[in-house]
Amino acid sequence: MTTTQQAQDKAVEALMDCYHAYGEHPDYKQSHALNNVVAQWIGDILTPAQITEAMATCHDIHHRRTTKPDLFYKGHDIEPADEFYTDALADYEHDNELVLYRIIQQAMK
DSSP states (O other): OOOHHHHHHHHHHHHHHHHHHHOSSOOHHHHHHHHHHHHHHHSOOOOHHHHHHHHHHHHHHHHHHHHOOOEEETTEEEOTTSTTHHHHHHHHHHHHHHHHHHHHHHHHO
16 A cells, blocks of 8 residues: 555656656547556546646656756856756756646645
8 A cells, every 4th residue: 555645756757657658748548548557546637738737847857857958046047067057957857846746636636
């Protein structure tokens, strides 16, 4: 038996896995498969709007991890060579993960 937090963690992981499998714009069948995976963990499905927001957020996470773009951090432009780049990237990723958790929590209501 998993706790609610563990179920949410697994659902967020599943969203990233589905993003890697289906891309940012899953079609109807892929959205249905995504919902089947999420429902296994939280017992509920996502609305089309939640799927769209979740996949866009996953895309942002993936893009930042793979391309190392310049970031805006604490009022300054930060480049990958800058000392605080890792901190800035971690903050952006944390914010995006919070979005995914919010989507999962909304679906559970």
